[in-house]
Amino acid sequence: MPQDAPDPAADSAAERVIEYFFSPLSPFCCLAGLRLEEIAARHRVRVRYIPFDIMKVFAAVGAQPVGKRHPSRQEYRLQELRRLARLSGIPLRLSPAHWPTDPAPASIALVAAQRAGAGDVGRAAHALMRACWVEEQDIARPEVIARALAEGGIDAGALSPDARDRAEYEANADLALARGVFGAPFYIVGDERFWGQDRLGHLDLHLSGLL
Numbered sequence: 001m002p003q004d005a006p007d008p009a010a011d012s013a014a015e016r017v018i019e020y021f022f023s024p025l026s027p028f029c030c031l032a033g034l035r036l037e038e039i040a041a042r043h044r045v046r047v048r049y050i051p052f053d054i055m056k057v058f059a060a061v062g063a064q065p066v067g068k069r070h071p072s073r074q075e076y077r078l079q080e081l082r083r084l085a086r087l088s089g090i091p092l093r094l095s096p097a098h099w100p101t102d103p104a105p106a107s108i109a110l111v112a113a114q115r116a117g118a119g120d121v122g123r124a125a126h127a128l129m130r131a132c133w134v135e136e137q138d139i140a141r142p143e144v145i146a147r148a149l150a151e152g153g154i155d156a157g158a159l160s161p162d163a164r165d166r167a168e169y170e171a172n173a174d175l176a177l178a179r180g181v182f183g184a185p186f187y188i189v190g191d192e193r194f195w196g197q198d199r200l201g202h203l204d205l206h207l208s209g210l211l
Contacts, residue, residue, distance in 0.1 A: 016045045018203070021176050021186040022125065023054040024110075024139055025103045027081055029185045030129035031088050032197035036187065037122040039200060043207040045189075049114050049121050051107035052172035054184055060173075061182045084197075091134055098138035106139045106148070108169050112161040113154050115168075124152025 022029045040047045078094055085092035106128050114121045127148035131137040137144045146156035180193055187194040187203050194203045205211035
């Protein structure tokens with residue numbers, strides 16, 4: 001191939017988008033760290049961040065919220081989180097002081113930041129999750145949201161979340177259901193779906209053309 005000719009494989013990868021459905025209240029999203037962003041950068045793939053109301057999706061697909069699950073499932077979840085936290089190196093609090101809280105203000109701020117093309121939305125989203133699950137802060141509070149956005153180079157004072165951003169956040173649950181999402185984190189490339197932070201390796205292989 002001539003040196004100045006375009007690489008079709010590279011063009012194809014550049015056109016792909018990872019739809020990332022997440023909730024800042026999910027400990028499993030927090031445990032993913034920034035691995036998604038590393039994978040996306042390696043494959044030159046854009047990430048579309050889609051925070052959604054996970055309780056609405058749970059209700060639609062017949063999934064129980066954590067507090068209503070059978071005690072054996074609740075106990076296993078805590079064991080799993082403890083193991084995953086050790087493996088990831090993220091010092092997750094199993095029962096953070098401000099969980100659950102209202103995820104809407106933080107989610108709407110992320111929607112507004114993405115629409116504005118401001119800063120690093122992925123880093124800001126992870127900072128919000130760490131604020132909840134590691135630092136035990138209330139991510140519904142404006143000052144906590146502002147600090148997390150700042151970690152992504154986003155000036156909260158320059159953002160003006162409005163009715164469009166709220167409407168988009170509220171519609172994201174319906175989008176999630178339409179795309180076959182039933183939990184978080186959920187990653188979609190085209191029609192290929194990957195559920196859980198433990199499937200990031202599979203996503204990486206898929207983007208490499210190996211899976």
